[in-house]
Amino acid sequence: MASFDSRRTLSFDLTSETLQIKEFRTTRWRIADLSPGDAGPWVLDLQLFLTERAAYRFNLTGGVPRLFVRCGQSGDTPKPSAITASQDVAAAWLDGEHQVLEVDMPLALQVWLESYLVRHGEAPEEGRKKKRKGAGRAREQSL
Numbered sequence: 001m002a003s004f005d006s007r008r009t010l011s012f013d014l015t016s017e018t019l020q021i022k023e024f025r026t027t028r029w030r031i032a033d034l035s036p037g038d039a040g041p042w043v044l045d046l047q048l049f050l051t052e053r054a055a056y057r058f059n060l061t062g063g064v065p066r067l068f069v070r071c072g073q074s075g076d077t078p079k080p081s082a083i084t085a086s087q088d089v090a091a092a093w094l095d096g097e098h099q100v101l102e103v104d105m106p107l108a109l110q111v112w113l114e115s116y117l118v119r120h121g122e123a124p125e126e127g128r129k130k131k132r133k134g135a136g137r138a139r140e141q142s143l
Contacts, residue, residue, distance in 0.1 A: 005116065006048040008109065011040025012069075014078055014101075029078050031069060031103040044069070044083040046109070048116050055086035056113055057122060065105040065113075074099045085113060 012034040016027050033040060046067070048056070059065050068090035071078035074097050084090060085105065093100050105113075 005119065008036060008046045008112065009038050009043060010046055010067075010083060011035055011038055011043045012080075012103070013041050014071075014080070029071070029099075029101055031067075031101050034067070034103055034106065036108070042080045044080060046083050046085065048085070048113070050120055052084075052086040052089065053117060053120065053122060055088040056117060059085055059087055059105075060110060060113060060117075065110050066102045067105050067109070068093070069101045069103070071099040071101055073097060085109075 013032045014029055015032045016029050019026050019028055065085070066087075068084050068087070069080050070082040070084075070090075070093045071080050076099065078099055078101065080101075082093075090100050090102070
């Protein structure tokens with residue numbers, strides 16, 4: 001069971017709007033009324049993982065921090081099944097042809113995420129390996 005310092009229960013609703021693009025109609029979904037607790041029509045646990053600390057830091061420092069919600073297969077009516085603060089995880093979901101909705105991260109969650117990073121430390125930098133001189137390059141050969 002995850003500790004309270006790494007998990008928050010969030011509730012939200014989904015709203016849609018119909019868009020007309022030339023002769024085509026499409027439906028755009030978005031997350032509405034995101035709040036802590038389990039009072040909304042959709043409830044998911046936001047679980048933080050130590051392995052995603054670098055992605056969390058990137059999200060917090062990259063302008064407007066976002067949350068990402070996996071909502072089933074692309075093109076289907078959204079059925080939220082997971083939420084993350086990691087853009088890396090969201091990108092993997094998209095690669096799997098999942099529909100991913102995003103929403104601005106509330107300030108209270110930004111503070112909680114920042115305190116998580118302070119408590120557990122920043123992710124270690126993945127240092128570059130030193131190459132041997134001439135490694136990876138074509139060598140001139142004398143004839």
